[in-house]
Amino acid sequence: MDPIAELITSYFELNGSSIDELDDGGTEPSPLEFMRYVARNTPFVVRRGAASWPALKTWSVPFLRDALAEHVVNVAVTPNGYADAPTAGPDGKVVFAKPWEEDQAFPEFLDYVVQQEKGQLDASAETRYAQTQNDNLRHEYASVFSHVHRDIPFARIALQRSPEAINLWIGNSHSVTAMHRDNYENIYVQVLGQKHFVLLPPLCQPCVNEQPLQQYNYARAGESFGLVPETPEADDQGQIADDDNTVPFAVWDPDVPTESKTEYSALAEPMCVTLDPGDMLYLPAMCITIRIR
Amino acid sequence: MDPIAELITSYFELNGSSIDELDDGGTEPSPLEFMRYVARNTPFVVRRGAASWPALKTWSVPFLRDALAEHVVNVAVTPNGYADAPTAGPDGKVVFAKPWEEDQAFPEFLDYVVQQEKGQLDASAETRYAQTQNDNLRHEYASVFSHVHRDIPFARIALQRSPEAINLWIGNSHSVTAMHRDNYENIYVQVLGQKHFVLLPPLCQPCVNEQPLQQYNYARAGESFGLVPETPEADDQGQIADDDNTVPFAVWDPDVPTESKTEYSALAEPMCVTLDPGDMLYLPAMCITIRIR
Numbered sequence: 001m002d003p004i005a006e007l008i009t010s011y012f013e014l015n016g017s018s019i020d021e022l023d024d025g026g027t028e029p030s031p032l033e034f035m036r037y038v039a040r041n042t043p044f045v046v047r048r049g050a051a052s053w054p055a056l057k058t059w060s061v062p063f064l065r066d067a068l069a070e071h072v073v074n075v076a077v078t079p080n081g082y083a084d085a086p087t088a089g090p091d092g093k094v095v096f097a098k099p100w101e102e103d104q105a106f107p108e109f110l111d112y113v114v115q116q117e118k119g120q121l122d123a124s125a126e127t128r129y130a131q132t133q134n135d136n137l138r139h140e141y142a143s144v145f146s147h148v149h150r151d152i153p154f155a156r157i158a159l160q161r162s163p164e165a166i167n168l169w170i171g172n173s174h175s176v177t178a179m180h181r182d183n184y185e186n187i188y189v190q191v192l193g194q195k196h197f198v199l200l201p202p203l204c205q206p207c208v209n210e211q212p213l214q215q216y217n218y219a220r221a222g223e224s225f226g227l228v229p230e231t232p233e234a235d236d237q238g239q240i241a242d243d244d245n246t247v248p249f250a251v252w253d254p255d256v257p258t259e260s261k262t263e264y265s266a267l268a269e270p271m272c273v274t275l276d277p278g279d280m281l282y283l284p285a286m287c288i289t290i291r292i293r
Numbered sequence: 294m295d296p297i298a299e300l301i302t303s304y305f306e307l308n309g310s311s312i313d314e315l316d317d318g319g320t321e322p323s324p325l326e327f328m329r330y331v332a333r334n335t336p337f338v339v340r341r342g343a344a345s346w347p348a349l350k351t352w353s354v355p356f357l358r359d360a361l362a363e364h365v366v367n368v369a370v371t372p373n374g375y376a377d378a379p380t381a382g383p384d385g386k387v388v389f390a391k392p393w394e395e396d397q398a399f400p401e402f403l404d405y406v407v408q409q410e411k412g413q414l415d416a417s418a419e420t421r422y423a424q425t426q427n428d429n430l431r432h433e434y435a436s437v438f439s440h441v442h443r444d445i446p447f448a449r450i451a452l453q454r455s456p457e458a459i460n461l462w463i464g465n466s467h468s469v470t471a472m473h474r475d476n477y478e479n480i481y482v483q484v485l486g487q488k489h490f491v492l493l494p495p496l497c498q499p500c501v502n503e504q505p506l507q508q509y510n511y512a513r514a515g516e517s518f519g520l521v522p523e524t525p526e527a528d529d530q531g532q533i534a535d536d537d538n539t540v541p542f543a544v545w546d547p548d549v550p551t552e553s554k555t556e557y558s559a560l561a562e563p564m565c566v567t568l569d570p571g572d573m574l575y576l577p578a579m580c581i582t583i584r585i586r
Contacts, residue, residue: 032325
């Protein structure tokens with residue numbers, strides 16, 4: 001048997017494909033218990049782990065609209081909810097499509113997201129998602145930061161560092177995050193609504209069919225969107241690099257498992273979990289995260 | 294740049310190639326501190342970490358000869374000190390050479406090892422090494438087991454398990470262990486003499502040039518040794534498999550770095566450490582261990 005196939009197969013035989021759920025009473029792990037998961041690159045959920053955070057009581061659509069009434073937010077806009085995702089490009093070839101970004105008044109943005117979720121917009125309406133990862137909860141959204149814990153003690157003590165970034169993301173069920181992985185440890189807390197995660201362990205990398213994709217940007221064109229090739233940035237000397245402008249990205253989609261597959265794709269056993277308000281999820285660094293909706 | 298080369302290069306840029314030494318006062322890490330090393334697959338040394346173990350005071354050549362006077366030990370014998378190592382085979386091709394194993398009276402074995410170390414034997418004398426890994430310190434050597442600690446508390450608590458095996462190895466500086474890796478966490482304690490370790494992080498696997506090697510056994514032939522192909526074992530039905538009888542093994546040797554290399558070998562930065570009596574070394578699972586002497 002192919003050693004890579006053997007590795008992936010025995011991983012799932014040994015570990016299963018369900019995500020550990022810690023004690024239902026909202027008890028966080030100790031730093032040592034957390035570090036055991038970090039060592040094994042294994043996610044876990046603490047159901048109701050953040051139930052005592054003030055935001056779980058105070059945050060609501062009216063509260064946030066009011067608290068951030070004067071705010072302008074950076075919004076990622078796509079025609080279909082797929083931002084930073086493999087997409088059929090202008091000539092039919094799969095490209096990497098980045099969202100159109102624009103600043104919107106926070107109350108209008110929030111109302112749009114809610115209306116779309118309630119089915120009050122056309123099926124063809126664009127998808128909007130406030131998804132910046134620039135430590136926004138300690139900056140743009142600072143006025144509501146006091147409603148969440150400043151850090152996660154078990155993670156701070158175990159990893160011996162404070163959070164590099166604390167981000168608030170606001171979207172609806174039309175937003176889908178494509179398969180990707182991040183090079184840092186992440187604790188995700190659900191405050192309002194639900195989020196569905198599908199995860200693969202890092203050793204499933206051979207299953208995901210990473211390909212170099214040309215980078216394109218969505219651009220508003222009247223009522224619809226066009227895809228335009230990303231312009232390479234000029235360097236210090238004003239020179240534009242003659243690079244191929246591609247980014248390596250996974251093109252296999254476990255929802256359509258027989259397409260764009262590798263010889264290993266069928267061995268992957270995606271681990272699924274749905275978070276409700278107050279639930280906390282540890283997303284290990286380099287864990288492959290797919291189809292966050 | 295080749296992504297594998299980039300990964301290896303940036304690993305050493307970030308982590309250096311020296312092995313962490315914990316506090317010189319013999320202070321063991323806490324379970325959490327240990328788990329941080331486990332999570333990063335990173336070795337560390339605790340100088341004098343086992344200095345308080347009774348064995349550090351009681352064990353000596355006369356003591357062991359006396360305590361194990363009636364014992365018979367399994368001894369690995371090679372003409373050159375290289376057991377379980379890539380070796381030029383009968384037809385000049387590199388093969389995997391396993392030692393000749395024989396039972397010897399413990400006192401005679403110990404005297405041989407000491408005499409050879411003192412230079413009292415011919416340069417061509419065979420090398421003997423008691424290297425069984427069958428939990429021997431809790432079995433054959435049980436009469437001296439009470440002189441060491443029953444387990445390593447920081448590792449037992451962190452990993453939530455007692456040691457699977459506790460082994461005592463006895464040899465001299467003629468024994469060399471070839472590059473290999475083990476699929477379990479290991480705490481090594483030096484009691485007498487010195488041992489030199491050279492380690493590579495797991496991501497250096499592409500540097501070591503793993504090749505399928507035919508398995509051979511050394512066999513005593515009068516005053517010298519022959520290499521004979523290993524006979525495949527018969528299965529339950531008495532059938533002998535028509536297997537190719539090879540084992541995958543690293544053939545690159547960092548002491549002769551320009552031979553048997555891969556395109557990545559030159560990027561490896563071996564981490565060296567010498568243990569003195571009382572020193573403790575954490576050898577992470579899958580860490581590549583080379584040239585233990």
